[in-house]
Amino acid sequence: MDAYRPDPEIEKLLKLVLPSLNKGFKEALEYALARAKYFVSFEDFTRILLDKLEEKMKLPDAVKGKLWEELEKIYNNAVQETVLEIAQTGKFIDFRMPDTRSVEYALKLHDFYLGKFFQGDKQLRKRVLNWMSEYYLQEGNPIGKGQKGIKEFLKHFKNYIQPQTEWKARQIIDTSVNFLRNAGKIRTLQHARVEYYRWDATNDRLTCRICRSYDGRVFRTADAVRILDALETTQDPGLIRELKPFVNKPVDGLSDNMLPTKLPPLHPHCRCRVVAHFEISA
Secondary structure (H helix, E strand, C coil), rough: CCCCCHHHHHHHHHHHHHHHHHHHHHHHHHHHHHHHHHCCCHHHHHHHHHHHHHHHHCCCCHHHHHHHHHHHHHHHHHHHHHHHHHCCCCCCCCCCCCCCHHHHHHHHHHHHHHHCCCCCCCCHHHHHHHHHHHHHHCCCCCCCCHHHHHHHEEEEEHHHHHHHHHHHHHHHHHHHHHHHHHHHHHHHHHHHCEEEEEECCCCCCCHHHHHHHHHHCCCEHHHHHHHHHHHCCCHHHHHHHHHCCCCCCCCCCCCCCCCCCCCCCCCCCCCEEEECCCCCCC
């Protein structure tokens, strides 16, 4: 049976960002606890706590600098891997890419989604608010009755939200690393004037039906380049959902030209990749 093998590069990035997120989370809870006597309603408490979480859970510049270095390594590795794949076909290219737009974009994604941790993910924010509401309103715990009630709430809140934090950070990092690797491959194919690329799914027991429905599809490199250019020049990383949407169902019945996206990842934790394709049947 196929088992999930953690990606060492993604695990390394997680170890880089999680301490900062956890530190900010702790500071936000301490802020809320220190002001317990000022809370007069559950709504006030909710607003202040989430606002402070939004403020504190941001990556400091030093961490962003290290993140840049790691993302650049991932990108360069993808470029070199593609150069070697093309060389195996007998075509040699000397590829030294000074273009860092894809790395800048991946870093911008981290900054946007981690920096807007609760505001940026409506589903996560909804789950957090539902949990808070259930604890306070349905279970009747005394949040608004002084220091003891706040302290008890924050203890339970911490146990709930920290796994959510790690899950969300892993999702963000995993998605942007997959994007970065495939962006490096596409830019290399563009430079080598390889007109087509093939979509390769991992094809093991962990591969979902959505990825399987894309496996083996062939696309024009120029189409993917247009997507990358649009993504990497936008000032709003949130546009990724419009320019390259996630796919939530198999596309078996659709032709290649009708597919909603032509560049991995299809969804969080997607393992699909692109490879050069040299044979197009008439």
